Each structure stands twice: as structure tokens, then as C-alpha cells.
Amino acid sequence: LKRPVHEKITTLLETxxxxxxxxxxxAVRLAHTRRLPAEALAIKLHQQLGNIIRVAEHDN
Amino acid sequence: MIISKIELLNxxxxxxxxxxxxxxxxxxDCQLTTVIYGKDGTxxxxxxxxxFFCLYGEKCLDTDLESNDCDNRATNNRxxxxxxxxxxxxxxxxxxxxxxxxxxxxxxxxxxxYEMFRALSGIQENDGKIVEQMEDLKLTMTDGRGKxxxxxxxEKEKIKHEINxxxxxxxxxxxxxxxxxxxxxxxxARKPEVRALIKKILRVExxxxxxxxxxxxxxxxxxxxxxIPSDDCDKMVDERSTVQKLVADLTEQKDSIEKKLxxxxxxxxxxxxxxxxxxxxxxxxxxxxxxxxxxxxxxEKKREIMQDFQQFMPxxxxxxxxxxxxxxxxxxxxKMEKGQATPEIKKELIGKILSEMTCICGREVTLDSKEYxxxxxxAEGPGEALSYDVVDAFTYIGxxxxxxxxxxxxxxxxxxxxxxxxxxxxxxxxxLGQIKLELAKFxxxxxxxxxxxxRNHLIEQKAEYEDRNNRLSDDLAMAEFKLLELESxxxxxxxxxxxxxEVQEMHSVVARxxxxxxxxxxxxxxxxxxxxxxxxxxxxxxxxxxDSRKNLGKIVVTADYSIQVHDSQGRxxxxxxxxxxxxxxxxxxxxAFAQVASGDHILTIPVFVDFLPGLLTKEHQGNILxxxxxxxxxxxxxxxxxxxxxxxxxxxxxxxxxxxxxLEAVSEEVTRIKQAPVEAYQTVLCEHCEELDHDNExxx
Numbered sequence: 079l080k081r082p083v084h085e086k087i088t089t090l091l092e093t094x095x096x097x098x099x100x101x102x103x104x105a106v107r108l109a110h111t112r113r114l115p116a117e118a119l120a121i122k123l124h125q126q127l128g129n130i131i132r133v134a135e136h137d138n
Numbered sequence: 139m140i141i142s143k144i145e146l147l148n149x150x151x152x153x154x155x156x157x158x159x160x161x162x163x164x165x166x167d168c169q170l171t172t173v174i175y176g177k178d179g180t181x182x183x184x185x186x187x188x189x190f191f192c193l194y195g196e197k198c199l200d201t202d203l204e205s206n207d208c209d210n211r212a213t214n215n216r217x218x219x220x221x222x223x224x225x226x227x228x229x230x231x232x233x234x235x236x237x238x239x240x241x242x243x244x245x246x247x248x249x250x251x252y253e254m255f256r257a258l259s260g261i262q263e264n265d266g267k268i269v270e271q272m273e274d275l276k277l278t279m280t281d282g283r284g285k286x287x288x289x290x291x292x293e294k295e296k297i298k299h300e301i302n303x304x305x306x307x308x309x310x311x312x313x314x315x316x317x318x319x320x321x322x323x324x325x326x327a328r329k330p331e332v333r334a335l336i337k338k339i340l341r342v343e344x345x346x347x348x349x350x351x352x353x354x355x356x357x358x359x360x361x362x363x364x365x366i367p368s369d370d371c372d373k374m375v376d377e378r379s380t381v382q383k384l385v386a387d388l389t390e391q392k393d394s395i396e397k398k399l400x401x402x403x404x405x406x407x408x409x410x411x412x413x414x415x416x417x418x419x420x421x422x423x424x425x426x427x428x429x430x431x432x433x434x435x436x437x438e439k440k441r442e443i444m445q446d447f448q449q450f451m452p453x454x455x456x457x458x459x460x461x462x463x464x465x466x467x468x469x470x471x472x473k474m475e476k477g478q479a480t481p482e483i484k485k486e487l488i489g490k491i492l493s494e495m496t497c498i499c500g501r502e503v504t505l506d507s508k509e510y511x512x513x514x515x516x517a518e519g520p521g522e523a524l525s526y527d528v529v530d531a532f533t534y535i536g537x538x539x540x541x542x543x544x545x546x547x548x549x550x551x552x553x554x555x556x557x558x559x560x561x562x563x564x565x566x567x568x569x570l571g572q573i574k575l576e577l578a579k580f581x582x583x584x585x586x587x588x589x590x591x592x593r594n595h596l597i598e599q600k601a602e603y604e605d606r607n608n609r610l611s612d613d614l615a616m617a618e619f620k621l622l623e624l625e626s627x628x629x630x631x632x633x634x635x636x637x638x639x640e641v642q643e644m645h646s647v648v649a650r651x652x653x654x655x656x657x658x659x660x661x662x663x664x665x666x667x668x669x670x671x672x673x674x675x676x677x678x679x680x681x682x683x684x685d686s687r688k689n690l691g692k693i694v695v696t697a698d699y700s701i702q703v704h705d706s707q708g709r710x711x712x713x714x715x716x717x718x719x720x721x722x723x724x725x726x727x728x729x730a731f732a733q734v735a736s737g738d739h740i741l742t743i744p745v746f747v748d749f750l751p752g753l754l755t756k757e758h759q760g761n762i763l764x765x766x767x768x769x770x771x772x773x774x775x776x777x778x779x780x781x782x783x784x785x786x787x788x789x790x791x792x793x794x795x796x797x798x799x800x801l802e803a804v805s806e807e808v809t810r811i812k813q814a815p816v817e818a819y820q821t822v823l824c825e826h827c828e829e830l831d832h833d834n835e836x837x838x
Contacts, residue, residue: 083342085737086665090658097647098654105348116347120354127355128640131647 097131104130139304139743140772141189141245148222148239149191150184151809158185158811161796162744162772163246169796170772171789175781175822176801181809182776186314186746191220192241192256194298194307195272219268221260224807230262237261238273247304251280254301277301305743314746315728333699336670336731342663342699349655356652359645366638374631378624381617388614395607402600409593419580420590426573426583433566440559447552453545456500460542467535470528487531488517663697666734671695673730673739674723680765681722683757693723701727722758729769744772760788767794779826786819798822 087106091099101123108114108122123130142163146152162170176182183199190196197218219226221239229237240257254277260270277297279287289297305313325332337343413420492513495503503510577583674693682690691706703711703723736742745766763785766773775781775789789795798819800812814822 083345083662083666086662087345087658090661091654094654095647095650098651101352101647101651102348102655102658105351106344109344109347109351114347116350117354119347119351120358123351123355124358127644127648131644 100130139245139247141243141744143244144188145242146188148225148237149188149220149241150222151181151807153222153224153808156811158799159797160772160774169794171767171775171794172797173775173777173795174799174801175777177803178778180801180803188241189243192243192254193301195256220258221270226260226262226268249282253278313732313743315748329700336699342666345659345662349659352648352652352655356648359641359648362641363645366634374624374628378628381621381624385614385617385621388610388617392607392610392614395603399600399603402596406596406600412589416580416586419577419586422573422577423583423586429566429570429573433563436559436563436566443552443555450549450552454549457542457546459500460539463535463539467539470532488513492517667695670730670734673733674726677726677729678723681726681758681761725762741770744774745770746774748776756784759785763789764792767792783820783823786823790819
């Protein structure tokens, strides 16, 4: 099925950074598949943040 | 998706194996409507249940959940029994092996032929309780070239994912237009519920949820940032640099000492080699020194003994009287034995002692001594009285002799010691002479001594350097330990700094995401509302007659997802006043949900419609039938007695009616599926109308 909301999100995020795109799509995906409350969803996202967001390498 | 066939075995009312082939399976087939006609309770909902059970494993429908008939969609518990109860009773009366039930659905989706199979078994226990359990699951996919792929129970999750990708389980309910659901849409008392439902079905709920989650996440990251110590580690870097210098300095000093120790060790080795060469001489020199020390010791010892001897000399003089006293003692003894002891003898002796003032033992007799007083008493006393004291004198003389014997032994011991020392002295002197003779073969003792001195000096020097080296090693170990500590601390700090920067960056991404989400929520909800509103109004235009809708302006979906009907002046219309429009608006909304959910005006999923004429006029009913046929790829109409001949005629005239099935109740527990030719609809519907009239007459 085509998802008008998803198409809309994709269009809206076209100019955004890859990190933000990934983060929003992952959050929407988790909200849909896991049916978690917001607090639990935030915890889940926090756990996965390192994998979703590519943080630039810092000097030691 | 086009459903081709559904096959049932002992599922709900459908005893034994029965099947329905749906119209519209051929892409070119314009006859895409299947009518399933049956009285209420003959199993129309059972067919929907069979479809959802097969595709999603769900045993309950939304209506069951609302009426609390089951605890959970995936678990069959209170009141919902899927296995045919007639078959269960039959089994219970027989050998009670259990009853097998299954649903097999064949469908086409995006050029692939699917066959989904899900089986369960049930048994009726002695107490009448029915126990059911899932048995098997299989999805077979065949492509256009005949290539077959099959997934079974181990691929349960894959199957779930595949089915959900075709029709999401969350929105499947919106392709089933049942009476309750449609009525709910326009019920003012259920507005909040409908709003939540709209958000959920259009997946806007997930966006709201994600937005809130991001706000929580941003706060979490801020908290984490405040908990990471971000103090400057430059001080630690300076300290590390100082300790590093210290380590280098100590290492240098240690190396310098090691360098100094090298020649010393070599020289010592050289001297030790020489020492080995003159080992005998060194041993002799050592012995010479030892013997000389020994001789000196003997001289000292002899001198001490001679001093003792000199002190013994007065006592030695007394020893001269020992023989005389022995004679006197013997004489007295003899005479005492013979009884000839005379007092005169004693008087003479006492007189002699008193005149010489010296005892027979040589000891001086002093005037103030007790002995002198006693001697005077004896000399002046009568001779008889004195005779009694001869025994005492005899005893005294004996004791004196015993005393002198002891002294004599002391004298002999002293003399023996002197003799022993003289002997040893003589031996040592002889050995010294021999050593000197033997040493004459070797270099001069001075040379050897100098060699020894040099070696001793080197040993001392080596010990000193080694001591310094050890101290430096300790300092170096301490400094290195400190350096390690500092390095570890610095690494920890660096990690913390890295984590701080990482979290800072994550926070900035999440903060930006929160901002973006606001736009996403606003835009998406706006887009969804616009799309929904557009589809509702479009549907309404198609379903309602122009004359009927002239007073109605527009159906509006508000920002909070409420549905309002406005008049031509843009004023909200009372829903209660809408009469027959209420149901046609509800139908427009229901269809619009399915359209927005599937993302297109033309639906991609078959629509199941529970025919409800309610307040609808015949014209409106006809419009619905015609309109659904134009927007759905396939639709299945569940009709009951209210599906009258005229409705049938209107549907038939659309030219889309492809299949016609009758559900005939054999008993309360058994329904038989019977296919009828579409063309025979008039006969069938008339028969049923007559039946209904007969029933009503009987009831009256």
C-alpha cells in the first residue's frame, strides 16, 4: 500500500540531513511496529541513537 | 490484491470442506462483485473471521473485542470457538481424536499468486469445555514463470511481514464496511473515539507519538550532557609532561650509572681472575693473619693466667704447711687411738701459736679475733678441760688439710692451663714459620695485599653505584606508575570529552529533529485532513443525489479530526437533522478512510460491505452499489433479507456482479455454502422474500 503520510514525510525531509531522515523514519517505524508509548519509544530511540546517527569522529 | 478463493474445513458454521470462488480474479474480468446472501447468523461474519484468521492468525474481530468476547486478538478464549461445534460434538461422541479445521485463501497480488494456509485443531473435553490449538501455517508464492516458494511455521515472521506489506493489519478493518463501524462514524457520543481511530488509521498517530518521543529524547540527552564531567584536562596534560620529563631524567641517570658500573664489573672480573691465580697465596695470607691473631690471643690469655697465678701465690705458701699438718693429724689420730693424747702437747702448741700469733695453717691471729680469745681461755684453763678440746683441734686440722687439698687442685689447674697455652703457642709459632716459608714462593705479601685492597675498593665502589642505581630504579618505577595513572586518567577524560561531544552532537540532531517534526506533524496532518476531506466530499457527491445535497455545503474535517457538516453558508449543520444523509455521509467517510489509507482514490484492496439499507433511499442504495463497483478492484457484498429484489436489479444492471452464493442454515451449528447463477437472483430473492413473509405471518 502507498502511504500518503510517508510520501509527505519523504518530500518534507528531502532537504534534511541523512541523520534526521533516518531518525524520523526509525521513530515512525518503531511507533508503528512496536506500538510503544512515547516514553518507551524515546528510550528505544536513545538506545539506537548511536546506530542511527552518524556522529563525526572527534579528536582524542 | 484480488482474492480468488477461500476454502474452509470445519471452520465456524462451515462443517466439512466448503469453498467460495470470488469474482474478479481475472484482471480483465469486469464482473468483480460477489454477493454472499444469507440470513443473519448464517456465517457472513464467519467468512470475514476466516479471512482474518488465515491472513493474520487473529481469532477475534474488532466487534468481538468491543463486546469483550475475547481477551486478546491472537488468543482465542472466552466465547469464541473457531472449530465447528457440530464436528466437535460428533468427535466427542465418537473416538475423541480431535477435529482438524483450516482456512485456505488464494489471492493474487502484484503478479504473484499466493496461497495462505492456516490450520488449527479442537477437542471437546468431558466437561464440555472446548480446547483449540494452532497447528500449521504455510504461505506458497508462485510467480508468472511458475517458480514456487514456500514458507512454513519456522518462517512465521517472514509470513507476517509479507502479509502486512500487502495489507497492514492495523488498517485491514477499514476495508470491511460493517454496520456498527459506519454508524459509529457519525455518532456524536463517540467523537473522541472516532478521532483516535482516524489518527490511527491514517498513521498520523505514529507521527504525533514520534514527535512526543523526540521531545522526551531531547530532554534525556540534555540530562546526560549535564551528567558528563566536562572539566578541562589541560592540567592533567601539564602534569603528565612533567612526569614524562622526570622519567626521562631518571632513565638517563640510571643509564649513566649502568655505564659506570660496566668497567667496575670488568675490573672486578679481572681481579677475581688474578685472585684465582694466587688463590693459594691469598689463602696462606689469610691463614697467616688468622694464626698471628691466634698467637696474639694466646699471649693475652697466658698473661691473664699468669696474673691469676700471681694472685694465687699467698695461698700457695699455705700449701707448705700441708705435709706438717698431715703429720700432726696422723700423730693425733694415732695417739687418740691409743689414748695417749696429752694436754701439754696442746699447751705447747697453743703457747707457740700465741707467741708467734700465727696459726699452724700460717694464717695470722689477730688480738680481736674469737680464735685468740679461745686460745687464751685454753692456755689459762685447767689441763683436763683442755683435753676435751683436742678433738676440736683434730677436726680443725682435718678441715684445714681438706681446704689445702682444694687449693692444690686449683694450683694444678693453673699450671695445666699455662702448659696448654705454651703447647698451642708453640704449634702456632711453628705453623707461622711454615706459612712464611711457603709464602716466599709467591709475590710479596704487600703486592697481594694491594691486590686485595684494590678489589675491596672496587667492591665498595660497585656497591655504592648499585645502591644509587637501586634508588634510581625505585624512583623510576614510582614515576612510571604515576605516568601510567596520568595516562589512564587522561584517556578517561578524553573518553568523557568524546562522549560529551558525541552526546552534544546527538542532541543537536535531535533538537533539529524536534523542529522538523513540528513541520512534519503540521504538514502531514494538514495533508491527511485535506485528502480525507477531499475524498469524503467526492464520495458524497457520487453517493448522494444532487437534489438531496443542495442544502448541504461541505463536509469538513477539523484540525482535531472531527467531522462536521457545513451548510452552503459555511455554518455547522446539526447531524441529527441530516436524516438519511447521516448514513450516506458515514458511508462517504468510511470509503474515504480506505482511500486515504491505501493512498489512492481507486482502492487496491478488496472491499467487504455489510449491506445496510437503514434509512437510505433506494436511489442512494443503488448509488452505493454502483460507486463501490467503480472504485474497488473487487468487492464482496454480504447481504441479508434486506437486500431486496430492486437492490439486486440495480446491482445486476451495473454489469459487475460476477458470483452469487447462498448461505443456507442446515442447523444452528451448520451452514452450507451453495452457489447460484447470478442470473437467478430474482428467483432466489423472491423465494427468500416469500420465506420472510411466511415467517412474519407465522410470527403474527
